[in-house]
Amino acid sequence: MTRHLSPLTMHPFDRRTFLRGLGVTMALPWMESLRVWGDESVGKEPSSQAPVRFACFFSGNGFHSKEWWAKGAGKDMELGKVLQPFEGTKEKLTFIRGLYNEQALKGNIHSSQTGNLLSGAPLAAGGAIRSGTSIDQVLAQHIGHQTKVPSLVLGCEHSMAAVHKNYSMLYSSHISWSSPTTPTPLELYPALAFDRLFKEDDSLNDKSVLDAVLAEATSLRGKISSADKVKLDEYLNSVREVEQRIERAGKERQIQGWRPTLAEPNIPRPKDGVPQDIAEHMRLMCDILVLAFQTDTTRFCTLKLNNDHSSLRFPNLNVDYMIHHLLSHTDGDDWLKVNRFFAEQVAYVAARLDAIQEGERTALDNSILMYCSSMMTGHHDATQLPLIVVGRGGGKLESGRVLDYLGKPNRKMCSLYLSLLDKFGVPLSEFGDSTERLAEV
Structure with missing residues (x-):
């Protein structure tokens, strides 16, 4: 019987490194002890840039x-x-x-x-x-x-x-x-943009991204440097913060029609198409952009x-x-x-x-x-x-x-x-x- 290995138990970090969980894939940020941005070209050593x-x-x-x-x-x-x-x-x-x-x-x-x-x-x-x-x-x-x-x-x-x-x-x-x-x-x-970056199964929309990858994140901590452990914690905290802000925005109706368990809005958007709170809307989009770059998604x-x-x-x-x-x-x-x-x-x-x-x-x-x-x-x-x-x-x-x-x-x-x-x-x-x-x- 073939054994299916987790990405963290395979050849150590010689390709792009991900945290994976049920329906979730998270690309890691750059770390000095991992060659995250591996060059996929055959015969070439992975790049650390x-x-x-x-x-x-x-x-x-x-x-x-x-x-x-x-x-x-x-x-x-x-x-x-x-x-x-x-x-x-x-x-x-x-x-x-x-x-x-x-x-x-x-x-x-x-x-x-x-x-x-x-x-x-x-x-x-x-x-x-x-x-x-x-x-x-x-x-x-x-x-x-x-x-x-x-x-x-x-x-x-x-x-x-x-x-x-x-x-x-x-x-x-x-x-x-x-x-x-x-x-x-x-x-x-913002919620759907966030889901597109991290979630692979729409049925999991009520699940936390971090909860899904917690086991692999814990395993990873034992394989990286002290400086990278600090970076990993900062990164995971930033993911959690954006999740929580999106959840709060939805509950407070700050973004028209957003629900974490729906793919489409269930209440009508204002007639002129303007989000109810434009400042929060734009800032969430900015945070998601930063997170997308930070995770190399x-x-x-x-x-x-x-x-x-x-x-x-x-x-x-x-x-x-x-x-x-x-x-x-x-x-x-x-x-x-x-x-x-x-x-x-x-x-x-x-x-x-x-x-x-x-x-x-x-x-x-x-x-x-x-x-x-x-x-x-x-x-x-x-x-x-x-x-x-x-x-x-x-x-x-x-x-x-x-x-x-x-x-x-x-x-x-x-x-x-x-x-x-x-x-x-x-x-x-x-x-x-x-x-x-x-x-x-």
């Missing part, structure tokens, strides 16, 4: 016209008021000015400027749906098989299915595209904080008198307050990742976080796009810089994407409308 991750954060309708800026370098970099939440990680931030998508200049409306933000592809008009495969999905299709979840696509606002001035509003709702005709489905519910994530042409309101900021889209045309103090709220979500993820040590680097050092919008301001200006990159791409990306491409011959967003693809070992001869890498990246 942590992987590089990519996340794209999007908020619609642009930013305050006078407060999206940066100047200087390194610790002396100065940030405009929108970007001041990144003060603690500015030495790992790259401010990029002047890039654009040529195809986004057609139509001059939200839909025509958003659907190709991550692909640079021409968009079909007349209500048809055709864009291009986005950079996050290109990465997932090339190397996403190395993790349990090839890519995680999160959102905080329902997509819109209508036509506005000859372009489908689906373009305003999706920046991640699995193919030119397929926007990647958004996961709007996925290396590619897109978090759409809202739609372009968004209907979100912000009672948490005492800005509840106007929806996001209309507020973007005002360029006043309340618009700045909303801008900073969005930037705070991305800065929070950056700070969380920077606090996770992975050998000589942090998880932020081993990541590329891109934050962007599809227009510079709420007045539909797409001649240059607001863009920052936080992280060092595993040491392959120099940070603490301001890069200005205005007036230069190559200032295509897709040139940036070609450069970023190289950081992940996915060299392409062309992407979107570009065949040339972006200088200095």
Whole structure:
């Protein structure tokens, strides 16, 4: 009779290491005494280097016209008021000015400027749906098989299915595209996003992830260094904390319709599609993204904080008198307050990742976080796009810089994407409308 061994009793840690339990798989974080990120290539020794991750954060309708800026370098970099939440990680931030998508200049409306933000592809008009495969999905299709979840696509606002001035509003709702005709489905519910990362059997939705893997976690503790035991405990505590927060949010109705034992909501969502507590919703999504990277369950994530042409309101900021889209045309103090709220979500993820040590680097050092919008301001200006990159791409990306491409011959967003693809070992001869890498990246 063949004996089936637990992953922890097999050849010691020469491949990716997981904790497994009934219906649950948890990839471990980087540990110095385990070669977690094993190279699966035949004949090669497993690598002890942590992987590089990519996340794209999007908020619609642009930013305050006078407060999206940066100047200087390194610790002396100065940030405009929108970007001041990144003060603690500015030495790992790259401010990029002047890039654009040529195809986004057609139509001059939200839909025509958003659907190709991550692909640079021409968009079909007349209500048809055709864009291009986005950079996050290109990465997932090339190397996403190395993790349990090839890519995680999160959102905080329902997509819109209508036509506005000859372009489908689906373009305003999706920046991640699995193919030119397929926007990647958004996961709007934190509980379901969490389940996708860790649970394999929907019938176990009322079970704790940690309870399911407790036996293997206990066994593992006897096989790792003292420093890694501390890291393992911190990691397991962070999983438990997110579980408990999701449970509390569901009980308190903070996230509309969520129930831990249901796959779909059992009460209707508010008519305008806005979560009842947008601050808690966004923060949970940010925590799940960090957890996904920390556990190596996925290396590619897109978090759409809202739609372009968004209907979100912000009672948490005492800005509840106007929806996001209309507020973007005002360029006043309340618009700045909303801008900073969005930037705070991305800065929070950056700070969380920077606090996770992975050998000589942090998880932020081993990541590329891109934050962007599809227009510079709420007045539909797409001649240059607001863009920052936080992280060092595993040491392959120099940070603490301001890069200005205005007036230069190559200032295509897709040139940036070609450069970023190289950081992940996915060299392409062309992407979107570009065949040339972006200088200095």
